[in-house]
Amino acid sequence: MEKDLYEILIEYILEDQNRFYRLAYSYVQNKDDALDIVQNAICKALERYETLRDAGAVRAWFYRILVNESLAVLKKKKEVPLPDDGAGGEIPYHEKGYEIQDDLYEQINRLNEEVQTVIKLRFYEEMTLQEIAQITGANLNTVKARLYRGLKTLKQNIQEVDA
Amino acid sequence: MTQISDAKKRYDEIPIPEELSGVVRSAIDYSTVRKKKIRKRQKSRMGKKVLAAAAAVAVMFTLGLNTSTAFAESMGELPVIGPVARVLTFRSYEKTTEDLSISVDIPSVEMIGEDSGLADDLNEEIYARCEEYAQEAVQRAEEYKEAFMATGGTEEEWAAHNIEIKVWYEIKSQTEHYLSFAVMGTENWVSAYNETRYYNVDLSTGKTVTLQDLLGDDYIRIADESIRKQIQERSSAGEAVFFTEEEGGFTGITEDTKFYINEAGNPVIVFDQYEIAPGSEGMPEFEIVKE
Numbered sequence: 001m002e003k004d005l006y007e008i009l010i011e012y013i014l015e016d017q018n019r020f021y022r023l024a025y026s027y028v029q030n031k032d033d034a035l036d037i038v039q040n041a042i043c044k045a046l047e048r049y050e051t052l053r054d055a056g057a058v059r060a061w062f063y064r065i066l067v068n069e070s071l072a073v074l075k076k077k078k079e080v081p082l083p084d085d086g087a088g089g090e091i092p093y094h095e096k097g098y099e100i101q102d103d104l105y106e107q108i109n110r111l112n113e114e115v116q117t118v119i120k121l122r123f124y125e126e127m128t129l130q131e132i133a134q135i136t137g138a139n140l141n142t143v144k145a146r147l148y149r150g151l152k153t154l155k156q157n158i159q160e161v162d163a
Numbered sequence: 164m165t166q167i168s169d170a171k172k173r174y175d176e177i178p179i180p181e182e183l184s185g186v187v188r189s190a191i192d193y194s195t196v197r198k199k200k201i202r203k204r205q206k207s208r209m210g211k212k213v214l215a216a217a218a219a220v221a222v223m224f225t226l227g228l229n230t231s232t233a234f235a236e237s238m239g240e241l242p243v244i245g246p247v248a249r250v251l252t253f254r255s256y257e258k259t260t261e262d263l264s265i266s267v268d269i270p271s272v273e274m275i276g277e278d279s280g281l282a283d284d285l286n287e288e289i290y291a292r293c294e295e296y297a298q299e300a301v302q303r304a305e306e307y308k309e310a311f312m313a314t315g316g317t318e319e320e321w322a323a324h325n326i327e328i329k330v331w332y333e334i335k336s337q338t339e340h341y342l343s344f345a346v347m348g349t350e351n352w353v354s355a356y357n358e359t360r361y362y363n364v365d366l367s368t369g370k371t372v373t374l375q376d377l378l379g380d381d382y383i384r385i386a387d388e389s390i391r392k393q394i395q396e397r398s399s400a401g402e403a404v405f406f407t408e409e410e411g412g413f414t415g416i417t418e419d420t421k422f423y424i425n426e427a428g429n430p431v432i433v434f435d436q437y438e439i440a441p442g443s444e445g446m447p448e449f450e451i452v453k454e
Contacts, residue, residue: 026174039190042194069436137410
């Protein structure tokens with residue numbers, strides 16, 4: 001039983017690793033930090049796998065660790081701004097012909113952390129509000145409130161751009 | 164909102180670096196190897212190693228005090244803790260190899276004017292634990308390298324990891340009655356094994372102070388009530404997030420709960436990262452004011 005959960009967890013990690021990386025990257029916007037986050041999240045998850053009680057909940061359980069890890073790195077980076085030696089600053093990925101629509105993606109990243117987490121999990125990862133509540137440790141109403149707050153802010157900003 | 168789907172498209176197009184699968188693989192290998200090791204170790208207990216280390220310390224102490232001139236010279240700059248005790252760096256070394264760099268500062272407590280050897284047991288324990296942590300951390304780094312190379316990593320890529328291991332200490336408070344300090348170990352590549360131990364010494368007896376000594380026989384109830392209240396206050400003020408009990412949050416302290424003593428002489432209970440709150444909260448602290 002115990003062994004099964006460990007194996008299920010590993011299979012899940014191998015399968016969804018690209019998703020983990022994208023989510024981590026969306027917070028820190030650079031490759032090295034994103035890789036560190038994924039690595040730490042996996043180590044922590046495997047170390048604490050006993051706290052995963054139900055194989056069906058593996059995604060929400062893992063994302064919780066991943067999101068916490070991402071936010072912790074983000075918090076740390078804010079406290080200690082890195083000297084701008086040029087090595088850390090990666091050029092964001094751009095595709096031609098996107099200039100205007102691109103704004104929404106950037107704006108989501110500028111939202112307050114709790115709000116952007118809800119938006120990202122809801123729209124990028126297509127999770128249910130219930131799952132998001134489990135991941136963020138907030139109750140369902142709080143998650144809804146954050147979602148609407150986020151959408152409202154985004155709508156306002158876009159109108160400003162359009163006007 | 165069609166633009167949300169554009170944002171999602173851009174998100175989905177975040178390029179996946181080549182290294183990712185290697186990093187994932189080595190994290191899994193590393194954790195799995197470690198899990199097996201812990202199992203094995205639990206079976207055959209590790210008392211022997213610690214005892215051997217403690218025996219070595221006894222010799223080291225005498226040698227250190229009598230022969231090291233650096234040791235004697237640095238005495239003058241040591242932080243003096245009140246009139247009766249002080250904490251000094253007993254052993255300090257730094258080492259950089261191709262694979263990693265390590266820096267270790269091991270403290271020891273000296274009771275001034277006391278030759279009764281009250282602090283000796285404590286010093287031996289601190290020394291043994293510091294050395295053990297440093298050794299384990301080096302071993303972890305070596306295992307990690309092994310896993311990293313086995314999954315196709317190169318020496319240059321490895322060198323870029325800049326593995327750093329650090330053991331050091333910090334004095335929390337020094338009062339007439341108590342001396343309280345923290346000994347910490349960290350590895351920069353994985354935060355999961357960071358460790359902080361607190362040492363609280365009663366200066367009149369040289370013994371370790373317990374929560375019971377500070378708060379009385381009813382210490383569990385007093386601390387639990389105070390922590391629950393503070394959790395609630397911080398949550399509702401929006402200052403911090405804690406897990407609920409169902410999520411694995413705070414369920415009450417035990418006699419082994421970690422704490423240090425602050426300048427006011429009050430115990431400050433400290434929880435590990437992830438113990439009762441999301442990792443972004445760091446290590447939550449709660450000062451317990453005596454009733």
